[in-house]
Amino acid sequence: RLMPIFQVTNEDGVAVVTMDLPGEPVNKLNAAAKAEFTQVFAALAADSNVKAVVFLSGKPGTFIAGADIEEFTQVKSREEAEVLSRDGQAMLDDIAHLSKPVVAAIHGVCLGGGLEFALACHYRVGSSDDKTQLGLPEVQLGLLPGAGGCQRLPRLIGLRAALDMILAGKSVRARKAYRLGLVDELVPQSILRRTALAAAHRLSRDSVVKRAKRGTGFMGLLLDRNPLGRRLVYSQAGKSVRSKTGGHYPAPLAALDCVRVGLEKGMAAGLVAEHREFGRLAVTDVSRKLVQIFFGTTALKKDDGVPRGTGTALEIRRMGVVGSGFMGAGIAGTAVSRAQVEVRLKDTDLGRVAIGLKAARGPLDKGLTRRRLTKYDYARQVALLSGTTDMTGFGRSELVVEAVFEDLEVKRQVLAEFEEVLPGGSVYATNTSTIPIERIADGAAHPERVIGMHFFSPVEKMPLLEVIPGKETNADTIVTAVHFGRRMGKTVIVVRDHPGFWVNRILSPYMNEAGYLLKEGTPIEAIDRTMTRYGFPVGPIALLDEVGIDVAQKASGVMYQAFGERLRPAPVIDALVGDGRLGRKSGRGLYRYEKGKKKGPDQSVYRLLGVQRREEVSPETIEERLLYAMLNEAAMAVGEGVVRSPRDGDIGAIFGIGFPPFRGGPLRVIDTLSAARVVDVLQSLAAMYGPRFTPCDALVEQAKANRKFYPD
Numbered sequence: 001r002l003m004p005i006f007q008v009t010n011e012d013g014v015a016v017v018t019m020d021l022p023g024e025p026v027n028k029l030n031a032a033a034k035a036e037f038t039q040v041f042a043a044l045a046a047d048s049n050v051k052a053v054v055f056l057s058g059k060p061g062t063f064i065a066g067a068d069i070e071e072f073t074q075v076k077s078r079e080e081a082e083v084l085s086r087d088g089q090a091m092l093d094d095i096a097h098l099s100k101p102v103v104a105a106i107h108g109v110c111l112g113g114g115l116e117f118a119l120a121c122h123y124r125v126g127s128s129d130d131k132t133q134l135g136l137p138e139v140q141l142g143l144l145p146g147a148g149g150c151q152r153l154p155r156l157i158g159l160r161a162a163l164d165m166i167l168a169g170k171s172v173r174a175r176k177a178y179r180l181g182l183v184d185e186l187v188p189q190s191i192l193r194r195t196a197l198a199a200a201h202r203l204s205r206d207s208v209v210k211r212a213k214r215g216t217g218f219m220g221l222l223l224d225r226n227p228l229g230r231r232l233v234y235s236q237a238g239k240s241v242r243s244k245t246g247g248h249y250p251a252p253l254a255a256l257d258c259v260r261v262g263l264e265k266g267m268a269a270g271l272v273a274e275h276r277e278f279g280r281l282a283v284t285d286v287s288r289k290l291v292q293i294f295f296g297t298t299a300l301k302k303d304d305g306v307p308r309g310t311g312t313a314l315e316i317r318r319m320g321v322v323g324s325g326f327m328g329a330g331i332a333g334t335a336v337s338r339a340q341v342e343v344r345l346k347d348t349d350l351g352r353v354a355i356g357l358k359a360a361r362g363p364l365d366k367g368l369t370r371r372r373l374t375k376y377d378y379a380r381q382v383a384l385l386s387g388t389t390d391m392t393g394f395g396r397s398e399l400v401v402e403a404v405f406e407d408l409e410v411k412r413q414v415l416a417e418f419e420e421v422l423p424g425g426s427v428y429a430t431n432t433s434t435i436p437i438e439r440i441a442d443g444a445a446h447p448e449r450v451i452g453m454h455f456f457s458p459v460e461k462m463p464l465l466e467v468i469p470g471k472e473t474n475a476d477t478i479v480t481a482v483h484f485g486r487r488m489g490k491t492v493i494v495v496r497d498h499p500g501f502w503v504n505r506i507l508s509p510y511m512n513e514a515g516y517l518l519k520e521g522t523p524i525e526a527i528d529r530t531m532t533r534y535g536f537p538v539g540p541i542a543l544l545d546e547v548g549i550d551v552a553q554k555a556s557g558v559m560y561q562a563f564g565e566r567l568r569p570a571p572v573i574d575a576l577v578g579d580g581r582l583g584r585k586s587g588r589g590l591y592r593y594e595k596g597k598k599k600g601p602d603q604s605v606y607r608l609l610g611v612q613r614r615e616e617v618s619p620e621t622i623e624e625r626l627l628y629a630m631l632n633e634a635a636m637a638v639g640e641g642v643v644r645s646p647r648d649g650d651i652g653a654i655f656g657i658g659f660p661p662f663r664g665g666p667l668r669v670i671d672t673l674s675a676a677r678v679v680d681v682l683q684s685l686a687a688m689y690g691p692r693f694t695p696c697d698a699l700v701e702q703a704k705a706n707r708k709f710y711p712d
């Protein structure tokens with residue numbers, strides 16, 4: 001290695017160690033860093049001129065991003081992974097047992113092994129900066145904190161707070177980290193180094209680290225610090241993990257067990273449990289799939305949907321949103337709270353604008369009540385929102401997003417109005433969910449600056465955004481929409497202008513099949529329970545109620561018109577809409593609702609549809625029909641180039657409809673089953689239920705060539 005990873009200077013007896021992994025955007029604990037680290041720390045331990053150590057990062061926005069995930073993708077066996085974890089534990093033990101105090105000066109992301117590193121230090125100073133976040137995200141990779149995190153975190157911040165962080169893998173911002181006692185001091189970044197040095201000097205004089213006893217209080221005494229209380233906490237935590245993961249994700253339960261062993265049998269036993277469980281998890285298929293998703297989304301973040309360098313993104317400072325309904329207000333609110341841009345919300349009458357503005361303030365109101373926003377920040381962000389019923393104020397908007405009624409004529413009309421007032425170079429995006437952009441942009445003065453931005457509802461929560469270029473859309477417009485979508489916190493895929501784009505395209509046959517099953521009398525709870533057991537967050541019937549049965553009626557109509565017989569919707573939707581059942585939003589649908597809360601299925605639906613409930617349809621049949629309908633459509637759409645790669649298709653399915661992440665996405669599932677097997681099953685389903693299950697040409701070819709979507 002030419003350049004060292006760790007630079008060491010001695011400032012008046014305090015060794016200042018700066019980690020800066022050469023040629024990498026972030027610091028990560030890879031083999032080279034571990035090897036060099038061990039040498040550096042051994043030298044510091046032996047150096048009589050060093051009485052304390054301060055540890056800093058040389059990277060602008062990251063302290064340490066964790067162990068090197070690339071490394072354990074190479075791991076072939078459980079034993080190998082166990083060694084990785086055990087080496088990490090040993091390295092951090094050297095810090096914890098160093099006779100001289102080590103102070104971590106944390107600015108930027110401090111995740112996974114990076115936080116475990118900071119936990120092994122004797123004192124932590126954090127920067128009160130938005131970039132500073134601390135977390136143990138390992139379970140999101142199907143792993144667990146394997147370098148002592150399951151042992152040190154509970155001992156520092158208490159059992160319950162530690163489990164909250166470890167089991168969900170969520171990070172905390174600087175202020176919360178200080179409240180929890182994760183950092184001992186919180187200072188502006190400008191004096192972080194100086195404060196850490198002062199702490200190092202102070203600690204080198206006083207042998208005992210005086211730490212403000214923070215946090216766990218009476219409940220801590222009752223629960224965290226007595227064995228009976230802890231037993232209660234372990235069992236509550238286990239129950240909630242099992243209900244959340246449906247038994248599909250082994251990592252959180254394993255992490256809970258490592259925490260328990262460490263607290264009940266001592267740290268040494270806990271560390272052994274940690275590296276054993278880490279080894280076991282690292283080679284599970286679940287972890288492989290979750291790590292693939294991490295690399296897929298990371299690569300996607302750098303992919304603007306056009307060949308690199310062919311498009312320049314427009315800087316968006318002022319934006320317009322047309323249509324202050326559910327979607328428009330959601331788009332406006334998310335744009336303000338996540339992208340901090342000025343948003344002007346337009347609708348036809350002031351009453352609707354007022355309602356829209358109130359709904360758009362939702363995320364900000366929540367930020368204030370949850371103390372994520374100060375009163376000042378809240379006021380500043382609310383001031384970014386304005387409303388109007390006329391065209392004033394759009395002359396300076398660099399981007400307008402239209403979210404009016406899903407009707408081609410209305411959308412064309414609104415586009416024409418805005419082309420009159422928008423400045424040259426601005427981008428006009430339409431939030432359509434099924435109407436091709438080409439038809440909306442048809443007749444526009446500047447079709448090169450018209451694009452689709454398809455958000456999912458609720459906009460504030462759903463992470464996916466589909467960006468759909470029309471035939472004439474230029475590269476600058478595409479890159480502008482993609483970058484702004486990311487500033488709104490979305491995972492963005494660029495998809496082809498085909499009816500239904502990607503998500504609604506693969507969802508259509510799946511929802512239709514649920515309708516056919518219902519029409520045959522299959523119980524609603526059997527349909528939904530089968531698919532939640534498969535790993536979906538909700539089943540297709542519940543999804544119908546959430547999306548709105550009238551919305552589904554419109555979307556399925558567009559898809560039927562575009563794709564013909566194969567996507568003919570089951571004859572249940574019209575009857576439901578005709579009976580005024582629009583789903584959750586109307587308080588009546590396929591489920592019952594009382595005061596907005598969803599109760600069980602509405603048994604009167606069967607009589608309405610004139611069907612007899614039939615209990616005997618097996619879950620296997622239900623799952624096969626629903627899943628294979630989606631797999632077939634996904635393969636067909638990939639073959640048509642609807643998505644630019646299987647990676648985009650799988651990420652789009654996972655982030656767009658909650659396709660189970662541990663299965664990797666519909667195209668990964670086809671690879672796992674093999675195209676040949678999927679073709680066989682589809683052929684037998686076609687023989688039993690009709691030609692809608694005929695395997696698409698792309699799949700048949702793939703089966704013949706024995707090809708995969710992801711070549712090994």
Ligand code: T1G
Pocket residue numbers: 025026028062065066067068069070088109111112113114116137138141143144145146147149298299301
């Ligand atoms: N390992 C390997 N590569 C990583 C990495 C990591 N931990 N973190 C980031 N990268 C790469 C990433 O692939 C990309 O590479 C580049 O850095 C920039 O990332 C023992 C076992 C840190 C918030 O899960 O969440 O510690 O594409 O584009 O948007 O208990 O990356 O440029 O070649 O995402 O600013 C736990 C994962 C590991 C954190 C930065 N740590 N990383 O986001 O940049 S497991 C994580 C992130 C562990 C221990 C266990 C994000 C980020 P390239 P980027 P960003």
